[in-house]
Structures are given as C-alpha cells and as structure tokens.
Amino acid sequence: MIFMDQEVFLLAPKCRLSCYKKNTTAYEHLLKENQCLTIRNPSLGENRQKVKYVHSSFKINLNENTIVEQSAEPVGAEWGFDFSPFESVVEDPDNDGKSFKSPIDVIGFVVKCLPSEEKTENNNGKDEKKATFILEDLQHQQIYVTLWGVYADQIIEFQREHKDEKNVVVVVQFGKYRFWGGNLFVSNLYTVTRVFINTEIPEILEFKRSFLAQMNTSTSSGYSGLSSPVMKSMAEEYLSDISFSTIGALTGISEEKFVIILGTIKSFASEDSWFYNACKTCNKKVFTNTISKAKEDCSEGYDEVTVLECQTDRCNKRTVVSVPRIKLLIRVQDCTGIVTLTLFEREVVKLLNVNANQLLDNNMELASEGNFPSELRALINRRFAFKIAICSFNINKKLDGYSVSKLTENPSIIKDLDAHFDVYQAADDEPLGPHASDPTPIVNVNIQDSVSRVVDEDTPMSNLNNSIFTTPSGAHISCSSKMLDNELKRNLEAVYDV
Known part of the structure; x- marks a missing residue:
C-alpha cells in the first residue's frame, strides 16, 4: 500500500505502508483507497524493495500495538x-538502458497515438x-508512453468512445521510466x-487550459490526440x-517503398560474419578510434587510448557502450530468382x-571470423513472406541486400499470398551454397540471380500474368503456372547439378 501524509513525511510526501499477514484482520476493513486514516504507534x-513505488527509503509497518482510526474529515491533496x-528527467550515461527506474508521475498533452497492438510473447504466456502514445508538456518537451494490459484497455476504450476528441490530457501516476535511443519512455x-x-x-483542467492557451493554428494541426486507428491485423498488413x-x-x-515477397531461405550469403558490434543506445554500428589522453598520474605527455565511437553524434556525447547484434545476409529464392536480404536480430530472436x-x-x-553458429542454420529451407524496404541505395546502385522489416510464416498468410500471385513458387529441395557449386555449368540457362545483375534484365517469371507483373523492359508474354513450373524445374536441375 502507498500512504500519503498531509505533511512531508520523512523527506517524501508518500511512503510505503506494510502490514504483516497476522495483523491484516485487525486493519483490512480500514485499508481502502482514498480513505483518510489516523495512525498511531506504527513501527x-x-x-x-528492488522496485520502489515511492521515493522514500523508509516504510511504515502496522503491528500489534498500532492504532488505526478513520479520520472524520479528509485532509491533504486528493x-x-x-x-x-x-x-x-536526465539520462544516466552509466545506465545500461535495459532496466527501468521508478517511480515517476507525468502529465502531458497527447500529440500522437501509435496503433495499438497485441503481444503474445510475455512472461505469463497470455x-x-x-498502447503507445506521445505526450508533450508545457515546455514543449515530448516523451513516449507505453501502457500494457488493463491500462492499454483504458486508452483503447477512450479512443472508441471519443473518436473526434483531439484535446486530450493524460496523467500517469506511479509509472516507471527508462531511456531508449535518447528518448524518454514511461x-x-x-x-x-x-x-x-x-x-x-x-490538475488536468489547469494543464489543458495552459496548454491550449499556448497553442496556435499551425501547431494544433499536427496533434491527432488519441484518435489513431487500431493496429491492422497481420493479414491486412x-x-x-x-x-x-x-x-x-x-x-x-x-x-x-515497402514490398512483400514470398521466398525460401536457401543459404547464407556469407558465413564469415554473422554479428556486428552495435551502440547500446541506437543499435548503429560502432567503430574503434585511437585518441590521445592526458596521463592519469598527471605526468607530462599523453597516453594513446582506444575508444568506441558511434555513427550518431548524439551518442558520442557520452561514453559509447557496445553490444553484439545479429546481422545475417540470407539468400532467398522463389521461382523467378534469388535475392540477398539483410535480417537483423529482432526478427531472429522472434524465430x-x-x-x-x-x-x-x-x-x-564464434567471435572469430569464419565461425558460424549452428543454431542459425535452423532458418534454412523455411519459407516466409518478407516485408522488405526498397531504399535509394538499392535503386541507385542496382544492388540488393534489402533490409527485412518484418517476416511471417503464418500458413494462412502464405496461402493467401500464393493465391494472389496465382502461381506455385516452387522451392528447390537442394540448399544453395554461398557460391555456385560448379562455376562453369554445362547448360547455360537464362535465369537471373538478382545479385549477378546480368545484362538481360528479363527473368523467367517477371512477365507472368501481365495484368499483375511486367518485366522492367516492358515485355508481355503470358504463360501458365504449370508450364513455368516444369521449365523452372529443368532449369534449376541444370544450374545446380541436382
């Protein structure tokens, strides 16, 4: 229980109140939320507590000699x-960024609400x-707030009942917080x-009045309140x-833009490197740099010291700490070609x-170059729908290495995508190595690997169903799935010598 004194008690306005189980019967009828009490002779x-609900380092215990009585009149703040x-709230450079601190009370104007979602990978298996949204205070500083379970239900219910309300103020009391990527999360x-x-x-009425008094037409147009749509289902995405x-x-x-492709992971494009040293704050790659530093014993001269530097200037303003993160170059195949995708740790952990x-x-x-974890080979020959990002680098350089934003092997999603393409994208049963097994195959087949970028830009399947797909050169040739499947099988047998 949290007890609030009408005076500042022990240098903090609130403190923890405990009662041993054997004494509970004597006091439980009085220990109710918002009940004002007079307490005498507590210990x-x-x-x-490792996780503290109040700032006070002391607690009040109700014992056999304690007298608890209901107060005749409410006192103090409600x-x-x-x-x-x-x-x-300042970030601690020595904090590892993983653990939360508590408690914290915040009040702010809702600037934007991100789509709500359901998470099934939690500790209790349920x-x-x-629900996540952005709050702004009267000094126009912004923070992220993420609420779970029944608290997320509160946000979702408000969204449903007040769809057009944009002037929303939220108070989070007894929250916890941490920094991530330089941003404060509550x-x-x-x-x-x-x-x-x-x-x-x-408190809310006064804050809203003050905030709206500062708001002008140009700034208000950027505030959407809690009226954001609920997150789309996996099928919709x-x-x-x-x-x-x-x-x-x-x-x-x-x-x-983002595109969806269907394909089977056939191999790793490189097994020499499977992870990188990332900045603990922003996850970008860190580098080592040698600098000259004054000697610690204050003697003349300098010592050369190797330090870590991040690609983000903001991170370099404090001590950069690195952590290994998975980064895999995977070779993905469908019946039209092969492509190299970049798969990061977030998705690997899920799989x-x-x-x-x-x-x-x-x-x-495994930290030595050339050593590859056997655990990661469990990804081979698994078929996924990949959501990949086509960026300017891929377009301008005509190179692949597209980053995987999300992926799923949900059977119903795969089935619906197969039906959408109206083609059976056959997966070769023989794994493809990082390099072709025979550099000079006997049969020369016109099948394009998106890594090799041969002169002929057309691919066997890119002219399929000209109502849906066209080749980059604009050629239109209709063909049946069965014919293409048979031709592809013969081609793959010749190229990969199976």
Whole structure:
C-alpha cells in the first residue's frame, strides 16, 4: 500500500505502508483507497524493495500495538501527484538502458497515438494489449508512453468512445521510466499505476487550459490526440496495404517503398560474419578510434587510448557502450530468382529465441571470423513472406541486400499470398551454397540471380500474368503456372547439378 501524509513525511510526501499477514484482520476493513486514516504507534523500517513505488527509503509497518482510526474529515491533496517536468528527467550515461527506474508521475498533452497492438510473447504466456502514445508538456518537451494490459484497455476504450476528441490530457501516476535511443519512455509499473484521461480533476483542467492557451493554428494541426486507428491485423498488413513482387521483378522497382515477397531461405550469403558490434543506445554500428589522453598520474605527455565511437553524434556525447547484434545476409529464392536480404536480430530472436549475446556466451570461438553458429542454420529451407524496404541505395546502385522489416510464416498468410500471385513458387529441395557449386555449368540457362545483375534484365517469371507483373523492359508474354513450373524445374536441375 502507498500512504500519503498531509505533511512531508520523512523527506517524501508518500511512503510505503506494510502490514504483516497476522495483523491484516485487525486493519483490512480500514485499508481502502482514498480513505483518510489516523495512525498511531506504527513501527518504522527500511524500504528494501528492488522496485520502489515511492521515493522514500523508509516504510511504515502496522503491528500489534498500532492504532488505526478513520479520520472524520479528509485532509491533504486528493491524489498527491508529484509531476516531473520532462526535461528534468536526465539520462544516466552509466545506465545500461535495459532496466527501468521508478517511480515517476507525468502529465502531458497527447500529440500522437501509435496503433495499438497485441503481444503474445510475455512472461505469463497470455495475450496482452499494448498502447503507445506521445505526450508533450508545457515546455514543449515530448516523451513516449507505453501502457500494457488493463491500462492499454483504458486508452483503447477512450479512443472508441471519443473518436473526434483531439484535446486530450493524460496523467500517469506511479509509472516507471527508462531511456531508449535518447528518448524518454514511461510505462505502467505492474498494477500500481494510475492513468487519468481527460478526467475532470483540477490538475488536468489547469494543464489543458495552459496548454491550449499556448497553442496556435499551425501547431494544433499536427496533434491527432488519441484518435489513431487500431493496429491492422497481420493479414491486412501483408495482403492489403503493401505492393507485392516476385524476386525477379525487384530490379524493376524505381521508387522507395515497402514490398512483400514470398521466398525460401536457401543459404547464407556469407558465413564469415554473422554479428556486428552495435551502440547500446541506437543499435548503429560502432567503430574503434585511437585518441590521445592526458596521463592519469598527471605526468607530462599523453597516453594513446582506444575508444568506441558511434555513427550518431548524439551518442558520442557520452561514453559509447557496445553490444553484439545479429546481422545475417540470407539468400532467398522463389521461382523467378534469388535475392540477398539483410535480417537483423529482432526478427531472429522472434524465430529462434536466441540473440547474439547468448550465442557468444555459449561459445566464445564464434567471435572469430569464419565461425558460424549452428543454431542459425535452423532458418534454412523455411519459407516466409518478407516485408522488405526498397531504399535509394538499392535503386541507385542496382544492388540488393534489402533490409527485412518484418517476416511471417503464418500458413494462412502464405496461402493467401500464393493465391494472389496465382502461381506455385516452387522451392528447390537442394540448399544453395554461398557460391555456385560448379562455376562453369554445362547448360547455360537464362535465369537471373538478382545479385549477378546480368545484362538481360528479363527473368523467367517477371512477365507472368501481365495484368499483375511486367518485366522492367516492358515485355508481355503470358504463360501458365504449370508450364513455368516444369521449365523452372529443368532449369534449376541444370544450374545446380541436382
């Protein structure tokens, strides 16, 4: 329980109140939320909780000699908020960024709400809703707030009942916080947190009045409140809103966008390197640099010291700490060609439940170039729908290495995508090595590998169903799936010597 004194008690307005189980019966009828009490003869102890709900380092214990009585009149503030201005919460350069700190009270104007979603990979194995939005305070500093479970339900219910409301103020009391990528993130602290959304209480009414007084037409147009749509389903994301492409047609794309492809992971483009040293703050690659530093013993001269530098200037303003992250170059094949994709740790963890740190902890020899974790080979011959990013580098340089944004092997998604393409994208049963097994095959087949970039830009399947796909050169030749399947099988047998 959290107890708030009408005076500042032990240098903090709120403290933890504990009661041993054997004494609960005597006091439980009085221990109710918002109940004002008079407490006499409690004992005082040290608050040793690892996760603290209040700032006080002490706690009050109710014992056999304690007298608890209901107060005749309410005293003190009703809610006892202790708001922290966003700019006052400073990132600790020695913090690893993984652990949250607590508690924190924040109040802010909702600038934008991100799509809500459901997460099934939690500790208790149950589905849990998640809602994320951006708050802005009176000093125009912004933070991210992520709420889970019943607190996310509060946000979603408000969205549903107040679809057109853009002037929304939210209070999060007894939250926890951490920094990620240089941004402050606040979340609910188990079930202790309180969330107030446009509630008719003095703190929210006064904040809204002050914020709206500062707002002008140009700034208000950028605030969407909590009226963001609910996150689209997986089927909608993969089947409705993004362009589809065969692998062979990727070279014909001339604009930056996301596309969906279907393919089977046949091999790794390189087994010499499977991870990189990333900045713990922003996940970008770090480099070592040698600098001259004054000697610690204050003697004349300088010592040469090797330090880590991040590609992000903001990260270099403090000590850069690195952590290994998985980065795989995978070779993905469909019936029109082969492409190299870049798969990062986030997606690998979802598929294999293992990260770079865990792999290296199990076998430090894997840190040496040329050593490849056997655990990652479990990805071979698995078929996925890949959401990949076509960026200016791919377009201007005519190179692949497209980054994988998301991927799924959900059977219903794969089935619907197969039906959409109206073609059976056959997966060769023989794994393809990083390099061709025979550099001079006897039969020379006109099949394009998107890495080789041969002169002929046309691919066997890129002219399929000219109502859906066209080759980059614009040729239109109709053919049946069965004919293409048979021709592809003969071609692959000749090229890969199976």
